[in-house]
Amino acid sequence: MSDRAKAAAEDQIQGAVIADGVDEEPVESNRRLFTGKAYLAIATLSTLYAAFHMAALNGLSVSGMTGLDLPFLPQFPLETWNFRIMHIAGALALGFLLFSAHTFDGKQHRDTRWLSLVALALVIPVGISAFTVMGFMQMINSGDLPEMGGLITWAAFPGTEIYQTEITWFGIPLLIATGGAIVTGWFERRGRELFAASDVVLALCGIVVAMYLVTIYGTAARNSVGTPFVPIGVAFAATAGAAMILELTRRVAGLALVIITGVFLVYTFTAHLLPGLLAVQNPYSWQRFFGHVYSDAGILGPTTAVSSTYIILFIIFAAFLQASKVGDYFVNFAFAAAGRARGGPAKVAIFASGLMGMINGTSAGNVVATGSLTIPLMKKVGYEKKTAGAIEAAASTGGQIMPPIMGAGAFIMAEITGIPYQEIAIAAIIPAILYFASIYFMVDFEAAKLHMRGMREDELPKFRALAKQVYLFVPIIILIAALFMGYSVIRAGTLATAAAAVVSWLTPHRMGLRSILKAFELAGVMSIQIIAVCACAGIIVGVISLTGVGARFSSVLLDLAAASQLLALFFAMCIAILLGMGMPTTAAYAVAASVVAPGLVQLGIPMLTAHFFVFYFAVVSAITPPVALASYAAAGISGANPMETSVASFKIGIAAFIVPFMFFYNSAILMDGTWVEVIRAGITATFGVFLLSAGVQGWFMGGRSAWFLRLGLIIAALFMIEGGLVSDLIGLGAAAIIYLCKRSFTRTPTRPSRCAAPTDRPCTANAGPQPAAPPWRGRSDLTAGLCSARGMGQNTPHAAPQPIPHRARLRPEPLSVLRPRSRRRTPCGLAGVRPAGRDHAPCDQHHPARPPFRARAGDTARHPCASGALLCRRSAFDAGTRTATAYPAARPRAAGLHHAPDQGPGTRDRAAGP
Numbered sequence: 001m002s003d004r005a006k007a008a009a010e011d012q013i014q015g016a017v018i019a020d021g022v023d024e025e026p027v028e029s030n031r032r033l034f035t036g037k038a039y040l041a042i043a044t045l046s047t048l049y050a051a052f053h054m055a056a057l058n059g060l061s062v063s064g065m066t067g068l069d070l071p072f073l074p075q076f077p078l079e080t081w082n083f084r085i086m087h088i089a090g091a092l093a094l095g096f097l098l099f100s101a102h103t104f105d106g107k108q109h110r111d112t113r114w115l116s117l118v119a120l121a122l123v124i125p126v127g128i129s130a131f132t133v134m135g136f137m138q139m140i141n142s143g144d145l146p147e148m149g150g151l152i153t154w155a156a157f158p159g160t161e162i163y164q165t166e167i168t169w170f171g172i173p174l175l176i177a178t179g180g181a182i183v184t185g186w187f188e189r190r191g192r193e194l195f196a197a198s199d200v201v202l203a204l205c206g207i208v209v210a211m212y213l214v215t216i217y218g219t220a221a222r223n224s225v226g227t228p229f230v231p232i233g234v235a236f237a238a239t240a241g242a243a244m245i246l247e248l249t250r251r252v253a254g255l256a257l258v259i260i261t262g263v264f265l266v267y268t269f270t271a272h273l274l275p276g277l278l279a280v281q282n283p284y285s286w287q288r289f290f291g292h293v294y295s296d297a298g299i300l301g302p303t304t305a306v307s308s309t310y311i312i313l314f315i316i317f318a319a320f321l322q323a324s325k326v327g328d329y330f331v332n333f334a335f336a337a338a339g340r341a342r343g344g345p346a347k348v349a350i351f352a353s354g355l356m357g358m359i360n361g362t363s364a365g366n367v368v369a370t371g372s373l374t375i376p377l378m379k380k381v382g383y384e385k386k387t388a389g390a391i392e393a394a395a396s397t398g399g400q401i402m403p404p405i406m407g408a409g410a411f412i413m414a415e416i417t418g419i420p421y422q423e424i425a426i427a428a429i430i431p432a433i434l435y436f437a438s439i440y441f442m443v444d445f446e447a448a449k450l451h452m453r454g455m456r457e458d459e460l461p462k463f464r465a466l467a468k469q470v471y472l473f474v475p476i477i478i479l480i481a482a483l484f485m486g487y488s489v490i491r492a493g494t495l496a497t498a499a500a501a502v503v504s505w506l507t508p509h510r511m512g513l514r515s516i517l518k519a520f521e522l523a524g525v526m527s528i529q530i531i532a533v534c535a536c537a538g539i540i541v542g543v544i545s546l547t548g549v550g551a552r553f554s555s556v557l558l559d560l561a562a563a564s565q566l567l568a569l570f571f572a573m574c575i576a577i578l579l580g581m582g583m584p585t586t587a588a589y590a591v592a593a594s595v596v597a598p599g600l601v602q603l604g605i606p607m608l609t610a611h612f613f614v615f616y617f618a619v620v621s622a623i624t625p626p627v628a629l630a631s632y633a634a635a636g637i638s639g640a641n642p643m644e645t646s647v648a649s650f651k652i653g654i655a656a657f658i659v660p661f662m663f664f665y666n667s668a669i670l671m672d673g674t675w676v677e678v679i680r681a682g683i684t685a686t687f688g689v690f691l692l693s694a695g696v697q698g699w700f701m702g703g704r705s706a707w708f709l710r711l712g713l714i715i716a717a718l719f720m721i722e723g724g725l726v727s728d729l730i731g732l733g734a735a736a737i738i739y740l741c742k743r744s745f746t747r748t749p750t751r752p753s754r755c756a757a758p759t760d761r762p763c764t765a766n767a768g769p770q771p772a773a774p775p776w777r778g779r780s781d782l783t784a785g786l787c788s789a790r791g792m793g794q795n796t797p798h799a800a801p802q803p804i805p806h807r808a809r810l811r812p813e814p815l816s817v818l819r820p821r822s823r824r825r826t827p828c829g830l831a832g833v834r835p836a837g838r839d840h841a842p843c844d845q846h847h848p849a850r851p852p853f854r855a856r857a858g859d860t861a862r863h864p865c866a867s868g869a870l871l872c873r874r875s876a877f878d879a880g881t882r883t884a885t886a887y888p889a890a891r892p893r894a895a896g897l898h899h900a901p902d903q904g905p906g907t908r909d910r911a912a913g914p
Contacts, residue, residue, distance in 0.1 A: 028252075029103040030100045030101075030102060032098055032195075034193055046094060046520070046521040048524075050312070050315075052090070053313070056083060057309060080305075081296065082214050082218075083308060085214055086210055086214070088206075088245070088535055089207055091528050091531040092206030092245070093206050094525070096202040096203045098528065100196065101186050101188070101196075116188055119181060120197045122176070122181055125173035126201060128169060136215055137211075153221075154216060154219040156231035163231075166232050166236070167232055167233075167236075171232065172236075174209070178205045182202065182243065182247050184198040185198035202247070209241045209244075213241075213294065224291075225292065227291075230287060230291030232287060235291050237294070242290065242293060242294070242539055245532065246536060248528075249261075249535075253533050256581075257533065257536055260579075261540055267543065267549070269283065271284075271549075277555065284546065293543070298539060298541055298543075301541055301542070302416050303535070303586070304531075306408060306534065307531045307535075308531075310493070311408045311534070312523070313493040313497075315530070317497045317500065319522040320497050321500050323511055323515050323516075324503060325509045326472050329466070330352060331356070333351075335352075335455075336463040336466050337351060337463070338350070340455065343383075343446065343447025344453075345378040345380075346388075346447065347444070348374055349396075350436055353395035353396045354436050363397045363399065363630035364396075366399045367392055367633040367637070370395075375388045375389060382452055383452075385640035387446070389634035390646075391439075391443055392638075394623050394653040395439055397653070398432065398435045398656075401435060401615075402432045403425040403429055403432060406428060407619075410424050412589060412593070413611050416593050416611070417611055419608055424608070430681070431663060431670070433682070434669075437690075438692070439652060439655075439656065441655065442653075445694060445699040448699055449704070472503060475496045478492075478495055479495070530584075533583070534587070536587065537583070537586065540591050541594055549595070553595045554596070561603070565600075572597075572617075573660070576592045576596065576617035577618075577621040578621075579618065580620075580624070581627035585619050588618040592618055593611055593615075597610045600614075605664070606667065606672075608670060612670065616660045623649040623652075630649070632645070651696070655689050655696065658689070658718075658721055659685075661721050665723050665724075668680070668681035684728045685720065685723070688720025688731065692718075694713050696710075701743075709738055709741070716732075719731035719734065
């Protein structure tokens with residue numbers, strides 16, 4: 001399709017596109033940007049890596065489809081361990097070639113050419129190790145080795161020739177090359193478009209480790225993994241592999257997870273020196289530990305099992321959606337649906353994050369994708385920088401609990417618990433709704449307090465045009481439908497990916513062969529970070545499984561909780577949040593599920609509830625200070641202080657912190673119960689979140705609330721947590737009492753008279769002489785005149801000043817602090833109609849007995865209505881500004897409170913006298 005046709009199609013959606021490329025992956029500061037042949041090589045490797053997974057997961061192969069037997073291609077289906085080993089090796093090779101050990105800051109650095117020569121020299125020990133592995137492969141394939149139980153034995157015992165060969169010609173050269181390349185990479189400086197010699201060496205080391213492990217794990221030596229009799233070569237390969245995983249994790253995810261993993265590694269070798277429950281009886285040798293950690297009890301365990309199947313499949317799905325510009329459509333759809341509401345960009349962030357969460361399950365990724373648009377717009381309509389970033393961070397964090405994808409944690413939960421993923425996704429529906437509802441209520445009340453307005457019509461996409469492209473939701477619908485119809489996650493994800501390519505032909509962004517290859521390339525690059533994080537978390541899981549520290553920690557948790565489930569849940573919440581502060585959600589949940597969740601299950605908490613509780617708090621740790629990763633990412637866009645943004649995001653998301661306790665007390669929130677119970681639980685939980693948000697923000701039923709009413713709202717919300725009938729009734733009753741108290745103490749102003757005149761006639765609500773010509777004319781689309789301080793945005797002429805008699809002096813309204821500072825009242829003559837973008841206050845007729853404010857005899861008040869002595873009362877001076885407080889009796893000059901059309905907000909009417 002030509003550029004002109006694409007532009008015409010985009011013009012059908014809106015005059016100027018708001019969202020364009022929001023789901024494109026950001027370029028990290030240490031990522032290399034290759035050109036020419038180097039780019040072609042990396043693009044080919046990335047494409048083959050992602051396509052290999054898609055083929056392996058669906059059992060496809062070149063030989064199977066064509067009948068050609070090509071010995072250098074793998075035969076599918078692969079053995080499980082071999083598939084996971086190749087999965088990690090490919091990520092290591094791509095990761096080291098793409099991500100440098102240092103950031104590219106654009107500064108001039110001293111020449112490190114000699115370090116590049118040292119790194120190139122490390123190719124020699126890598127080659128020695130590779131040739132040794134090839135010799136081992138030839139020995140095994142020759143059939144000269146004896147068999148045991150149908151498996152070839154690998155007699156690598158001390159004193160044997162194989163044992164010495166593994167140490168001298170494989171292990172030591174491999175460790176020299178790995179360690180030397182990691183260290184030289186820290187100091188070697190190369191251009192951003194060039195390969196670094198040390199990174200090439202590390203990529204080769206990852207491939208050699210995979211070659212050796214695939215070779216040896218095909219023999220009987222695999223049964224010795226985790227025992228003192230594991231081959232020494234496995235220990236060498238596992239040590240080098242673990243070191244490379246830690247280094248790649250540092251490059252793509254930061255130091256926090258690496259430091260935590262290092263603490264667990266130190267504990268492994270020093271646990272026998274510790275006192276108490278953390279001690280072990282006998283120390284572990286490095287050979288036994290690393291042989292154990294590179295098995296299905298550690299690195300090749302549940303975390304890598306998930307990253308090599310579900311996660312990379314849905315990353316490919318997300319890449320296909322990105323190629324068809326579905327992410328842009330989601331954000332534009334959110335703008336069209338929620339942009340007109342008060343505080344519009346903030347609510348757009350909520351809707352857009354919920355939609356993007358279906359295809360992007362990372363908090364920081366969601367922040368970058370949608371926050372680049374919503375945060376500047378929130379600042380434009382009046383939000384503070386920290387508040388704008390906090391709203392985006394809180395909304396984006398919910399993407400990880402938004403079905404059907406839910407990030408990577410839900411897949412790990414299914415792998416650990418054995419609960420089908422479909423059940424986990426269904427159970428997450430109401431908690432996800434409650435999370436986003438809580439954020440919505442907090443944002444709406446904040447916008448109401450600040451008198452925010454929505455975005456103008458010309459600033460938004462055309463909803464009608466977007467509705468014509470609703471077919472872009474088809475891939476998501478197919479994914480959900482396939483899961484509910486009983487298809488496996490692999491098959492459902494594959495069908496959805498194919499649907500994304502087909503649907504793209506209905507858009508200007510048709511996916512041909514080049515676009516499909518580009519999507520696979522993008523998927524290969526996008527998968528590196530999550531694969532490294534999952535592998536690093538696997539090291540921690542291996543430590544826990546070998547030392548048994550998880551069981552001992554659960555015992556400590558049970559002792560501290562003293563058989564109290566609520567106290568145990570509180571400790572579990574703290575641990576999950578602390579782990580989530582230092583590592584991504586996937587790793588945090590994997591560790592917490594191994595350490596905390598078993599103790600909760602022992603206390604009698606259902607397995608799904610226990611694991612979902614831990615997973616939920618591992619997610620919200622992204623907005624919990626002091627280390628709130630999503631808030632820090634949002635602060636980088638908004639320009640606010642990161643700590644202030646994290647505190648603000650915690651406040652905005654605080655109502656969501658009670659949701660896990662809700663589904664603990666009432667399992668119907670997790671869809672465990674009858675439909676009647678589920679519906680009642682969802683309604684009462686939503687109302688409880690509403691009350692808590694109202695109490696925190698201090699805004700209830702259209703106005704501000706005093707501190708004791710806010711406290712009452714919070715208490716009423718806490719009663720709604722348990723989910724029982726009695727507690728729900730108490731909470732509802734308390735909320736009703738608070739509403740009645742607020743209503744009784746808030747004075748209802750005099751209802752304005754209706755104007756019976758048509759739009760082309762002046763407002764004649766009050767008796768008195770009328771001018772010859774109408775002071776202003778209403779809009780033709782309204783059926784009655786509007787009596788307001790600003791006639792539909794026009795400056796209306798002044799009426800002659802009218803004296804206020806002495807008997808008009810009365811006391812101020814009682815308990816004015818309870819009165820909402822902003823009331824949108826129906827303008828005179830048209831019930832339920834309000835001009836766009838303005839808060840029009842009614843015209844209170846002048847009654848001697850009920851004036852709005854105390855006034856002195858002789859004071860005058862100007863008013864646009866030429867209908868007699870009226871006193872205009874505006875609580876909101878203008879759209880987007882803060883409200884005026886009620887003036888006490890010490891300020892009795894009513895004339896000074898008027899907002900004349902030709903004067904600024906709150907200015908004194910100089911014609912009114914002193």
